Amino acid sequence: MLLEVRELETAYGMSQVLFGVSLDINPGEVSTLLGRNGMGKTTTVRSILGLTKAAKGSVAFRGKRIEREPPDRIARMGIALVPEGRQIFPNLSVREHLVAFAENRAGRPDPWTPERVFELFPRLEERQHNQGNQLSGGEQQMLAIGRALVTNPHLLILDEATEGLAPLVREEIWRCLARLRGGGQTILVIDKYVERLVQLADRHTIIERGRVAWRGTSAELDANRSLWHRYLGI
Amino acid sequence: MRILLVALVAAAFPWVMHALGQDFYTSFATRVLIYAMAAASLNLVLGYGGMVSFGHAAFFGAGAYIVAILAAEGITSLWIAWPVAVAGAALAALVIGAISLRTRGVYFIMITLAFAQMMYYVFISLKAYGGDDGLSLPGRSSTGLGVSLSNDFVWYYLVLALLALVLFLLHRLLHARFGRVIEAIRENETRATAIGYPVYRYQLLCFVISGAVAGLAGALIANQTSYAGPTLLHWVQSGTLMIMVILGGVGRFWGGPIGAAVLLVLEEVFSASPLLGPYALHWQLPVGLILLAVVLFAPQGLAGALAKRSQ
C-alpha cells in the first residue's frame, strides 16, 4: 500500500468538512476522488498533504505515519500536488518553475527533468522564458503538472486539472495522464469528467458530504449509472 | 458606578497630593490626562476603525506646534489658539487620510508613518520656529476671563474637564449610527460596501475626528510643558501612543486612558526608582520587556483582562 488514509476528520474553524474519510492507494494505480463541489474532495487532499491539519484519523505513506508531519516534509517524502487553480508563481519563469523543484524524490532510474517535461509539453519549451503570470490558462496547467513531475513523486495528486480549460487543451491533459499511467506513475485525480476517468483510472471513491459514499472499480462505476446521477449530478 | 469612583478619585487627586506635600504629582497626573486623550483618539481609528495608523504623532505634534507658533506670533488667547490647533490637526488628518486610505494593510501602516515623518522634517526645517531645538512658549494660553492657567490646580481641572468631555462625546459617537458603521467596516469591509456604505467616506471622517482630538491633546501638551519640539512628531512618539493603546486594550473604551496611565507610571517608576540604582537610566528596557510580554501573552490589553475578570 502506498497511501493509507483512515477515518480522517477535518474542520475549518467551526465547520467540519470531513467526517471520517478512508482511502487506499496501491502503487502504480490511478485512482480518483469524485463528488459534487463542496463535498470535501479538496479538503481530503489538503489533509493528506498536511496543508490543513486533520483533527482525527491517520494517514500512512509508504508505511510511515505522516498526519502530524509538516507539509513541506510530506512533499519531500514524495507526494506532489497539482493544485486547484494551478497556483503558478507569477514571478518565476517557466523554466525556473521546473529547475527550482527538480529533484529525484522517488529515486527513479529515469527521472523527470525540465528537458523531459519540455518534450511532454512542447508549448512550455516555446514559452520557457515567460513569467508565470504571462501564461494562458492551458499553459499554466501544463506548467503546474510539469512542476509536480520534476519532483519525481511517488504519488502525484491532480486537483481539478482540467477545470476551465478549452476542450482541445483538456484532451492534451488526458493524453498526458494516460502516458504517465503507462510509465507506472501512481496518480490520484480529482475531476468531474467521469466518462473519461472511467477509461483512465483503476479505482474510484465517491465523496458525499465529507463521507465516502461509494468505492469500486472502473467497471463497477461504468455499470452503475444511478451512482452517476445520485452523487455526481450527471 | 465605577465611573463615579474614577471621577471622584480624579477630582480629589490634587487636594490629596497637596495635603501630602507632593504637588509634583498633580503636574504628572495632568500629563497622564493629556496622553489619555491622545491615546483615546488613536484608539478610535486603531481599535474601533481597524485602521492601523502609525503616524498619529503627526496630529498630536501639529496641535502642539500650532499653539506654540501662534504664541510666538503673539497670539496667546486660548479661544483662538486652541480651535486653530484642532482645525489644523483635522486638516492635516483630512489630507493624510484622503491619500492613505486608498491603500490597505501594510501599505496603510507605512504611508501614515511616512506622512508623519514628513511633518516631522517640515517642522525641523522651520528655522524661524526653533528648528531642531523646538519652540518655547512664554506661558500657558490666556483665557481672557481673569483665570490664569499657570495655576497648576486650575490647569489640572481644565484638562480633566476636557478629557471627560472628549470621552463623553466619543462614547456617544461610538454608540450612534456612525460608530456602528465604523465598527462594521472594521469587521468586514467588503460586506459593508455590499450593503451600501461608502466605506472610504466613513473611514476618512473617523480619521479626521481622531486627528482633531489628537490636535487638542497636542495643544494641551504644549501648554503643559510650555514647549513644542520635533520629538512630539517623531515616529517613536507614534509608536508610544500605539503602545498605550495596546497596553490598555485595542478597541476597548477605556483602553486609551488606562494604557496612557500605565505606561507613564511605569516610565516614572523605572526612571526614578532608587531600587534600580544606576540602571534607572535604562528605564526603556523594562518597558520594552513588559510591552513584549503584553503583546505576546495578553493581546487584549489590560482593559480586556479587567473585563474578563469582572465577568
Next chain:
Amino acid sequence: MSGILFLEQTLNSLQFGLMLFLLAAGLTLVFGIMDMINLAHGSLYMIGAYLMATLAEATGSFWVALPLALVATALVGAALEVSLLRRLYERDHLTQVLATFAVILIANEVVRMIWGNQSLMLNPPAGLTGPVTLPGGMQYASYRLLIIGVGAAVAVCLYLLVTRTRMGMLVRAGASNREMAVAMGVNIRRLFTIVFALGAALCALAGAMLGPILAVQVGMGENILILAFVVIVIGGIGSIRGAFVGALLVGLVDTMGRALLPIAFAKLFSPPVASNLGPSVSSILIYVLMAAVLFLRPQGLFPARG
C-alpha cells in the same frame, strides 16, 4: 549649475542609494515571504555598526573586522528570528509592529549598557582617508568611492543570488505564494532563518560602511529604518528588483533635492523665503515621492504578488 557639482551629487546619490539598498533588501524579503513587519531591522544595523567599531578597535584592521562583524550580526539576527520573530508570523501586523518596537527599546538599552552613551569612532581603512582625483579633474573622497564599489558589488551578487540560484528561485516562490511553495516541499522556516541572517549581515555591512561617515550611536537605526521602509513600499513589498530601483530613486531624489532645490529656490524666491522653503521641501521630497507612487500604484512599482 556646474558639471562637477552635478557629478559629485550623482556619486553621492549612488552611494546613499546603494547603502539603502543593503538595508532594504533584507527587509523586503522578510516582508514579502513572511508578511512580517520588522521594525527591529534598524537595530540590526546599529548592532552591526557597534560590533564593527569594537572589532576594528580590537583587531586594529578594518578588513579583518568586517567579515567578523558580518558573521556576528548574522548570528544575532538568526537568534532573534528563532527566539522571537517566529512567534509573530501568524499574528496581525499591529502585533508585529508593537513587538518589534519593543525589541528596538530593548536593543537600544542593551547597547547603551554595553557601550555607554558616547558614540563610537570607526575609522575608514588605512589608505582610504584622502580624496582621489577622478578623470575630469574632480576630487572625491576615496572612501566614498569604496562604498559605491562595495554597494554595487553586493547588489550584483544579490541580484545573481536571487535570479540565478535555486535558493533565489525558492525565495521568490515563497514571497509570491508561501503555501504553494510549502506544498512543493520548500522548508520555509529554514529558508527564512537563512534569509533573515543574510538580511542581518547586509545590515551590518551597511552599518560598517557608513560607520566612518556617520556617528555610531544609539538610535542610528531608527531614522534609516524609515527610509528603508519608504524604499520597499515604493519598490513593491517582496521584490528585490523593486528594492534596488526604489533605493536608487530615494537616494537620487533625496541627495539631489538637498543639493539642487536651495539653488533653484534662491533663483525663484526672495532669500528669506528660499532659505526656509529649501530645506523643508527637500527634506520631505522622498515622502512626496512615496505618496505619489502609492497614489498611482498602490502596490508599489514592482509588486511581487499577482
Next chain:
Amino acid sequence: MLSLKGLSKRFGGVVAVDRVTLEVRAGEVHGLIGPNGAGKTTLIHQVSGSLPADTGEILFEDRDITRLAAHQRVRGGLARSYQVTSLFRRFSVLDNLALAVQARSGSSFSFWRPVAAERALFDEARDIAARINLKRVDVPAASLSHGEQRALEVGLALATRPKLLLLDEPMAGMGPEESKRMIDLVRRVRETVTLLLVEHDMDAVFRLADRISVMVNGRLIATGAPEAIRRNDEVRKAYLGDELAA
C-alpha cells in the same frame, strides 16, 4: 432590467470574462451556470462593482452603471450575496441586519443618538430575520450553523431592499435539508425581487430559474428556458462532458 453588453475581464494571460452580453428581465429568476472557473463569480464581481470591467458596459434599469462605485449600485437597488459567507461575524444576527437596514434608511453620519434607541431599525431587522427563518437573533453571527449563516447572507442583501439580487451560489456547501430550506427561501424572495442566480446545484437551478444562461471559459454559450438548455447540444457538450455528446 439588467443588461450586460460585451463585458470582459482579463487576469494576466487568462481571460476570465470574454465579451459577455446578457439580459435579465424584470421579475424573472435568471440562472447562470457553468463549470468551475468559467468566470461566473468574476462576472458577479463586475456587475456588483467590486471588479472594474476592462471593456463593455452594464446597464441597470436603462442607466449606465459601469463606472458607479459598488455602494452606489447597492443604493440603486442592486444587491448581492457572496459565495463564501461574508458577515459581520462578531455582531449579533440582529445587529447584522439592523446595519443593513440602517444603510438605506436615513443618514448614518449621525454622532449623537444611540442606535439602540432606534426602534424602527430593529423592528425591520426582526421582520427580515423572521422572513429568512432565523430564530436565534441575539447570538453572534459566527456561532450560527452553516445553513443559518447562508440564510443570513441572503438576509443581509434583502435588507437593502434590492430590485435585483445577485445570488452567488446560495446553496454552497449545504446538506439536503438545508438546501431545501434555501430553495424555499429563494422562492419566497422571487415574488418581490428579480434574481440572477449563480448555482452549482443543477437540480435547484432547473427548478427555480425561468431562464438559464450557460457560461464556459468566460463566454456565454447559450441562454434560454430550462428545457431548451437541457436539450442544447452545445451545452451538454461543454458542461456535462464532451464524452456524452460524442
